[in-house]
Amino acid sequence: MSSQAIDLRNIRKRFGPDEVLKGIDLSIRPGEFLSLVGMSGCGKSTLLRIIAGLESPDQGAVAIGGGEVTTVDPSDRNLAMVFQSYALYPHMSVRENIATPLRMRRLPMSARLPVVGGLFGTSKIRNAITEDVERAAGMLQIGHLLDRKPSQLSGGQRQRVALARAIVRSPAAFLMDEPLSNLDAKLRAHMREELVALHRRLGATFVYVTHDQIEALTMSDRIALMSEGRIEQLGTPDELYRQPATLTVARFIGSPSINLLPVDVDSAGEISAYGQALGLRSTGDSGPATLGLRSEDLFIATEGLSLHQGIAVKVLRSETHGADRYMTCQLLADPTVRVTVRQTATAKPGVATDGTVHLGFHAERAHLFGANDLRRPLTARERVLA
C-alpha cells in the first residue's frame, strides 16, 4: 500500500492578493521519487501542503491512488510528512514519538487517554505497535535512542526519528519539506544517500520539496521545477540539465550557473554575438535572444585550431577545486558579461590572470532561448567552433 499515484488537476491557490499557485497539473507516478524544486516563494511548499491536506486549494482536485481527496482531512489521506524542523513531539520519548501515528490510528479514543487509557483491554494492539516501532527504529539505526527525549538528540538523530515516525505507518506516500536543510553539509550529503537507499528499499512514492538543485538532481527520478506558481519543466534530472525548457530552468539548474550571452538572430536565422557570427542557426523569429553555455561546454581555443574568431575574454580569476578548475572571465566586447569555464585541473594551457584568450564551445550542447524565455531550436553549421 506504500506506493500510490498522486494526481493534481489545475490546482490554484491565492493568499490575499498573491496567487501562489496558478493552475498546477502534475501526475506523480506510484513509487517515484519526485522533487519539487524552485526558489523560495515559488509555491512548492504550498503545493506539498495541499497534497497533505494542510491547505485546501481554491480550485482544482487532488487524487491519491485514484481516489479524490480534495476535501478529505489530512489524517485520512494516509500520508506521512517529514518537516524541515523535524516537528517531533517535544515532551514524548523517541519511542512514543514513533508510536504516535500508530496509536492514533489503531487505538480507540478511550484508550488514548492519559493515565486511564491503560485500563482498556488493548494489550494486543499495544504489543503490535511496539513491534512496529522497533522495526522502524531498526531500519534507521536508532534502536538505542528509543528512550531519549528529542531535546537530547543531535540534528541528524532527530531527522532519523522523524523519518522513522513517517515509515512506521506504511503511508500511501511520503511528503518531505526540505528535510535536510537544517543539517550541516557533510551530514546532508550522507542523509541524501540514505534517503535514496530508503526510497529504493520501501519502493514508496516520495514527494520531496527542496530549494537545493543539487539535492533534486542527485536524488530524484523526476523533477518538477517551479517558478512563480507554475511548473516550468517536468522531467528527469538529465532532461532538466541537458534540455532546459526555459531560461528560468537553465538558470536554476547547474552549478556553477549557466553562462548566458546576449545574441541576435537575423532574418536568415544566423546567430551572432556582438556582431560576430557564431556559426549557429535557428528557425523562427529574428531579434534578440539568449545563448546558454554550461561551464564545462566552454574551452580555451588553442592556437592549433587557428580560431582567431572565438569569443575573446579576459581571465579575471582562476580557482582550483580539487579535480576541476574554474576560470571566471570577462567578455572583451562587453565587460558586464562574465562567463565561467570549467577545465580539469591538469588541463593545458593554464592561463594567467589578466591574460586574454579566445573561448570555443561545443555547439551541440548550446541552448538558445527566445525573448519570451522559451527554448528555441538550434542547429550548428559544420564548423562547431565560433
Next chain:
Amino acid sequence: MTALRKLTPHAVLALGAIVMLFPFYWMVLTSIRSPAEVFDISFWPIPKSFDAVKNYSQAAEQVPMARFMLNGVIVCLGILVMQVLTAVPAAYALAKLRFPGRRLLLSLVIAALCVPIQALALPLFVGLAKADLLNTYFAMMAPFLLSVFAIFLFHQSFRSYPNEIIEAARLDGFSELEICWRLVLRGSLPSLAAFTVFSLVAHWNDLYWPMIVVSDTNLAPPPLGMLFFADVETGANYGALMAGATLITAPMLVCFLLVRRHFIAGITMTGVK
C-alpha cells in the same frame, strides 16, 4: 568603581524588596505581640511578651477559620478550573487557527482586559438578585468564570508553539482538541502555572465581589470572613486580627513557592508582567 556598578542594582532591588515585604513583616510581628505592644514604634523582631499562642488560638477559636478557608478553596478552584477549561481552547483558536474575524475577536479580548469588574458590578448584582442566586458559591464565581486575561496570556504563549508540530499532529490523526490540550498546553505549562498563581491570589484575596453578593457568614471566603471577624468579635484586638490575616496569607505563599520556577518562566516567556 566596578564594585559599585555591580552593587548598585542589587541595593536598589533590595530596597524595593524591603518596601514590598515590610507590611508582611509588620503583620506577622503584630500577630505575635501582646496588645500593649501593638502600637510600639520599635520593629525589633522579638516581642517583650510573646503572645503568639494567645493571638493565634483566639483567631482560630473565635471565628470559623476553617470554614472561611474551605469557602475560599471552593470558590478559587471553581473559578480556576472553569477559567482554564474555557480560556485554553479559545486561546488556541485565536493563536493557531485561521478563521474570519480572528483579528477582531483578538482585539475584543484585549479591549475586554480594560474593563474593570466595578463597571459591571451593578448589572451583575441585579441579574444575580433577579435569578435568586445571591448568597451562593455560584454568585461569587460567576463574573470570573470567563477570563480574558487567561485567554490573552495563553494566546501569547501558544503563539510561539511551532506550527510544524501541530501540522505533524494533524497528519498523525490528532483531533484539534487533542492538539490543544495534549500538545500545545503541554508546551505551555509555565504559563499555566503563572496563570494559576495570578488567579488563585486574585480570588483568594478578593474582598470586593464577595462583599457584594454574600452576606451569609457560612459562605464567606477568608478576607470577607476576616471583615466580619474584625467588626464583631475582636473590636480592637489587632494581635488576633493579624494572626488571622497571617493564617489566610500563608496558603497563597505556599502555592507561590511550589510553582515559583514555572511562574517566573511563564511570565518572562509571555511578556506579561
